[in-house]
Amino acid sequence: MLVALVALVVFPLGVSGGGADAELVAADREMAYPVLMARLLPAGLLGLLFASLLAAFMSTVDTHLNWGASYLTHDLYRRFVAPDASQSRLVWVSRLSVMLLTAMGVVVASRIDSIEQAWRLFIALGAGLGLPSMLRWFWWRANAWTEIAGIVAAVSSALVLYPLFPDARDEYLLLAIVAIATASALLATWLTPPVPDAHLEAFTRRVRPPGWWRDLPGAAPRRAMGWLGIAWLSGNAGVYALLFGIGGLLLGSPVPGALLVLGGLVGLWGAFRGSEAFRMASAPR
Known part of the structure; x- marks a missing residue:
């Protein structure tokens, strides 16, 4: 917020002049941050800030790659595809998962032209995943397929709707993504078997969740x-x-x-x- 306010003072909106930096910021307001870095910071602090931004970027990327690979390997492959898989096979699956997620990230990043578009996609995915992810804390019938269906529906609908309707208002697209993801999650919940009662009872005794739990002990x-x-x-x-x-x-x-x-x-x-x-x-x- 403070950097944005400084940018409005140094490069006022609608004011001509100011050299190449002002023209660059006027053409793309998201360039205000790096332009201010180059204009206001001395060499040592500029290098330190640039290195810190690279470190923050790399730490976020490798965290999500490892995090996503663990989900695909343990929560998806090991649970639903090969429950008896050896450790060596799981290691290979995790390596392939990292490569797959990296390729998907490159494809998505190549279609994003600004930070605003990245935030729009991020918010759309979060909005679509919200209700399916919350159901497991309040409803005994929710299972793993509830979230899987919600994730797949949210990602797919966001990747289709945003390029298909680039001029549509964000709130309309968010509403459509939420509706599609929630409907898909509920449909997958009813079409798949429920969680065994022993697992549900262990969960309610440990977490003591509120909501609809069929009077299970501990709820x-x-x-x-x-x-x-x-x-x-x-x-x-x-x-x-x-x-x-x-x-x-x-x-x-x-x-x-x-x-x-x-x-x-x-x-x-x-x-x-x-x-x-x-x-x-x-x-x-």
């Missing part, structure tokens, strides 16, 4: 869902209020900014109190 009372909902709403309201409140203070709107910051703190306090009440309501009797 939290359904009334605890109310406190969980209060904590969730208060937390979201608090985070957004703090976000816009701090922005208002930085942009010279002290009164609305201070009120939003105060409301954000109240929202976070409500989230804490709601989570404490949920913990008490779901505690073993």
Whole structure:
């Protein structure tokens, strides 16, 4: 946020002049960050920041490659394809998974022209995966295929809808992706066998989840869902209020900014109190 504000001061919108740097930033506002790096930082700090950005990029890439390979190897291949696979075979599967994920990343990256497009795709995938991923914490019927179907549907629909409708509003595309992913997850849930009762009971005894668990031992009372909902709403309201409140203070709107910051703190306090009440309501009797 601070770097963006500096960019607006150094390269004001709609103001001509300022040399090649200003023309570059005017043509592509996402170039403001590297242009400011080159203009404002001395040689030592510029190299340090550039190296830190490369390190952050590489750490993110290798984390997701290893993370994704472990999912494909243990949660997909070993569980559904070859439960008795040897360790040497699993190692080879993980290596092939890394290569596959790298190739997929290159293909997706080659189709993205800006950070804005990357964020749009990322938000679309997260929106499509949200409901299928949450079902396993509240509903006994959800299984592994619930999330697998949701993931495949979200990724496929996002890769199809965004290139097919480049001028459509983001909220419409997000709504379509959520609907497709949720419907696919629910369909896969009902078409596949449920999780064995022994696994469900072990899960409820350990996690004590609220929701719909067929009165399995250890499940939290359904009334605890109310406190969980209060904590969730208060937390979201608090985070957004703090976000816009701090922005208002930085942009010279002290009164609305201070009120939003105060409301954000109240929202976070409500989230804490709601989570404490949920913990008490779901505690073993």
